[in-house]
Amino acid sequence: MDDYEPQYVPFTGPVTPRDKKKKKEPEKEKMEKRPPEKKKGKPLKKVSLEEIKTYTWQMEKFQIMLAEGKNILVALMLDSAPSEPIREALLKFASQFENKFNTEIQDFRGNVSWFRPATQIADDSFNMFLMRPQCLPLTMEALKGISLTDIETKIVKIAQEVSQQTGYFFLATLLDEVLKRFRIPREKVLKSFFTLNRKKAFLPIQIADVAQEVEKRKVWEQVICVDGLLTEECDLLLEDLLVSNEESRISLLAKLTDFKKKKRGLLLREEVAKRRQIRKERDELYKRVDEFLKLNDYNEVVNVFNRIIQLSLEIGEDTVAQELTNRAEVFRTQLTQMAQRIPALRSQRNEALNQAELHELSGRYIEASKQFELAAAISTEIGEFDKTKEYASQSQRLISLAELASLRERLR
Structure with a gap:
């Protein structure tokens, strides 16, 4: 036992961040809407790649690779053992993320929207463009202005064919097609994909933007005519x-x-x-x-619709104009029906006002207030909004009188 020397065994299990003293947060702290301002004064020390540790372990069918920075943990879930390029990409992402969002991390209270710009860091670190749909430059002139090698030219021509129907293509599909037609090593084709991306000959697009991009190219065909x-x-x-x-x-x-x-x-x-x-x-x-x-106020609605219809016709949107005409007709019908009801509604309002006056004279202020509320509601339905305000004000006045009368009664 005297010859025993302790052996260092790399830890390959889950880790937790280093313990740090943190101020106790209030239990009900509101989520901040804006990212905190960058702190002035001495700049924060950058996190280097050497300071980030990585760990790997098996979890059921997956390999988990974790990077531990000063204040963050970044994990990748993989279906096979991580390669060295993946490890380097993870280190790059963790380092850039922590350096860019150092202040936000320190002041984090749960608002993950602060970190939306991290999408670009992920794209750059993990070459996410490889998995996204691709499209070629919109015009042939733009494509001709890019200096391409012979291999790249062949790849671009096949990309044009592959994207002819849809307006976009996937690199996996393009790779298979290139390997079928030419005796080019797979590694060279993949390397060319990176070069074409860097030269802006291949333009990755977000899945959500595919339909918009396809529409753009369809419209462009009309423009060039x-x-x-x-x-x-x-x-x-x-x-x-x-x-x-x-x-x-x-x-x-x-x-x-x-x-x-x-x-x-x-x-x-x-x-x-x-x-x-x-x-x-x-x-x-x-x-x-x-x-x-x-x-x-259906009368004004109809008037505004008429103007919108006129404007829509001026820019050739005939169907929109017709739909708006149909909607305006509905409101015209409601106006006609309302015109027939207005005499009865005004009579009902006058009755409510008479009742309000009688209740007020008798000291029944709450009942009077309710009658004024009814008169205000009828005025709104008729479209006499000045009357609505007047009667609503009277209702509030009577409520105040009722409270005052109640107070006097208690003081007796």
Whole structure:
């Protein structure tokens, strides 16, 4: 036993962060809405890769790899033993995350939205672009402006074929297709994928943005069919068409063909500016519709709808205009019905006011208050909002009188 020397055995099980003294937090502390401001003064010491420890262990069917920084733990769940590149990627992510969000980590109270920018760190560290749908540059001119090797050129041509139908492609599918057609080593193809990504020849897109990207390329095919437009004018046209429905697109493109070719670019700018202004005004009018609906002011609702219908027709949205016409007709019907009911409602309101006066003269203030509330409700239904305020005020006055009378009674 005298010759025994303790042997260091690397720990390969779950770990917990180092114990740190922390201030006791209030039990009901509100979640902060904004990230804390970066602390001024001496800059915080950066966390280096060497300071981060990694651990690996088996958990059922998975391999867990964990990186322990100064204040964070980052875990990966893998279906096989982690490779050295994965370990390096995990170290890179943990280091960059802790250095970027040091202040947020120190002041963290549960608002994970502070860490949304970490998506970019994950993308860079783990090459997430490899798993995302890919698309090529929008124009052939942009693609021709990229310097490509022979292998990259072959890969891009196959990518064009693969994405012909959908507008996008996956690198796994492209890899299989390239290996079928050419005797290029798999490693070289994969390396070319990284290079093409770096050169912006392959553009990864988020899953949620696929439909939008496909639509953009579909619309671009319509844009390039218009003669006499400069590149920036094509971009301007594309921008407008993307926020237009199909009817409005057809309307604008038809107008462009009617414009003389020499003046087409200038007239396009004027037309797009006009359409932007129309959309802006229409959005404001929609807000006013909501306001008038809350007030049950159907007459103003119909008036605003008529203006929206006119604006929609100006930008070629005939179907939208028809739908709004149908909705306006519903409110017109309600106005007609209301006009027939107004005499009866006013009679009912007058009766409520008479009852309120009698109750007040008799000292029955609560009963009088209720009658004024009824008169206010009827006024709202009729659309006489000034009367609504007046009678609501009277109701509150009578409640105050009732409280005062009750107080006097108790003091006797």
